Amino acid sequence: xQRAGVLTGGGDSPGINAxxxxxxxxxxxxxxxxxxxxxxxxxxxxxxxxPLKVDDVSGILHIGGTILGSSRTNPFKIEGGVERILNTLKxxxxxxxxxxxxxxxxxVIHRLSEHGVKAIGIPQTIDNDISMxxxxxxxxxxxxxxxxxxxxxxxxxxxxxxxxxxxxMGRDSGWLSLLGxxxxxxxxxxxxxxxxxxxxxxxxxxxRQARKKHFSIIIIAEGAKPAGxxxxxxxxxxxxxxxxxxxGGVGQxxxxxxxxxxxxxxxxxNLAYLQRGGSPTxxxxxxxxxxxxxxxxxxxxxRFDVMTALHGTKIEPVSLEDALSTPRPVDPGLxxxxxxxx
Ligand code: F6P
Numbered sequence: 168x169q170r171a172g173v174l175t176g177g178g179d180s181p182g183i184n185a186x187x188x189x190x191x192x193x194x195x196x197x198x199x200x201x202x203x204x205x206x207x208x209x210x211x212x213x214x215x216x217x218p219l220k221v222d223d224v225s226g227i228l229h230i231g232g233t234i235l236g237s238s239r240t241n242p243f244k245i246e247g248g249v250e251r252i253l254n255t256l257k258x259x260x261x262x263x264x265x266x267x268x269x270x271x272x273x274x275v276i277h278r279l280s281e282h283g284v285k286a287i288g289i290p291q292t293i294d295n296d297i298s299m300x301x302x303x304x305x306x307x308x309x310x311x312x313x314x315x316x317x318x319x320x321x322x323x324x325x326x327x328x329x330x331x332x333x334x335x336m337g338r339d340s341g342w343l344s345l346l347g348x349x350x351x352x353x354x355x356x357x358x359x360x361x362x363x364x365x366x367x368x369x370x371x372x373x374x375r376q377a378r379k380k381h382f383s384i385i386i387i388a389e390g391a392k393p394a395g396x397x398x399x400x401x402x403x404x405x406x407x408x409x410x411x412x413x414x415g416g417v418g419q420x421x422x423x424x425x426x427x428x429x430x431x432x433x434x435x436x437n438l439a440y441l442q443r444g445g446s447p448t449x450x451x452x453x454x455x456x457x458x459x460x461x462x463x464x465x466x467x468x469x470r471f472d473v474m475t476a477l478h479g480t481k482i483e484p485v486s487l488e489d490a491l492s493t494p495r496p497v498d499p500g501l502x503x504x505x506x507x508x509x
Pocket of ligand 1: 269293
């Protein structure tokens with residue numbers, strides 16, 4: 168019998184619970200017992216645990232968020248944090264650790280591997296910005312919410328002849344804004360990978376008006392950079408334990424700039440946490456289930472310091488060193504979609 172520890176770190180997204188369920192249930196079949204650490208890296212630092220038996224993960228497949236709780240705690244920023252984790256793992260007789268999260272959580276797993284911890288990552292982020300996997304858990308579900316929001320915005324935009332701006336998440340990568348914009352039929356799509364010019368957006372709206380289209384829908388990623396700006400539009404300058412500022416407000420910035428030039432009303436909707444919540448889509452439930460089971464398989468094969476990755480239809484291990492050293496912007500091969508329907 169081996170013992171696995173599992174934790175969930177960073178921003179939550181739909182599908183995490185499906186992965187936890189798969190780890191516990193598939194692990195049980197393979198004689199692996201699982202215990203959960205609570206609230207991200209705070210769990211192993213402060214020895215906050217809960218047992219995860221098969222019955223404990225019953226009925227969670229379709230529920231968003233994480234039953235273990237999450238945080239943005241960084242053990243490398245806490246005095247003695249790593250030693251405390253090592254002690255907790257020893258004290259709970261953990262043979263290996265599975266961390267479900269985005270690049271920050273996966274980065275901690277990689278660094279702990281250098282301290283002798285046998286650990287595996289499962290990529291989870293609605294931003295879909297982790298390299299070397301086609302998709303991360305949560306992206307497909309968030310994409311569904313963004314698409315639904317655009318469908319709903321269309322009715323008011325059309326009926327009231329308005330320009331409506333939808334701000335979505337995406338710190339450095341425009342996967343949600345680009346693919347959401349295509350799926351939801353946005354008229355202007357703005358992503359962090361390319362600076363945007365207010366003048367250009369204005370011209371696009373005027374071109375639509377000339378075609379008797381008296382409304383426009385703009386989708387913009389929170390990380391989008393106005394041309395000539397040094398950085399991004401932030402709602403809070405205080406950085407978190409991983410050095411990130413809180414982004415937000417670029418949609419309103421764009422609205423303010425455009426309202427001086429346009430005669431029709433502009434309104435901004437910020438989708439914020441609505442896009443991280445709710446039930447996972449079938450795609451995310453299946454991806455998370457496969458990632459959870461694969462993490463157990465990799466551990467039993469002695470493959471550590473790796474993450475589970477989707478390559479086409481296959482789940483494969485990828486070195487964390489490789490995955491974390493490469494950024495994951497939107498594939499430039501998809502940039503043509505930005506202007507396809509203008
Ligand atoms: O999960 C990643 C992300 O969705 C980013 O796009 C966003 O900037 C961030 O989380 C905000 O999350 P929080 O407010 O929970 O720190």
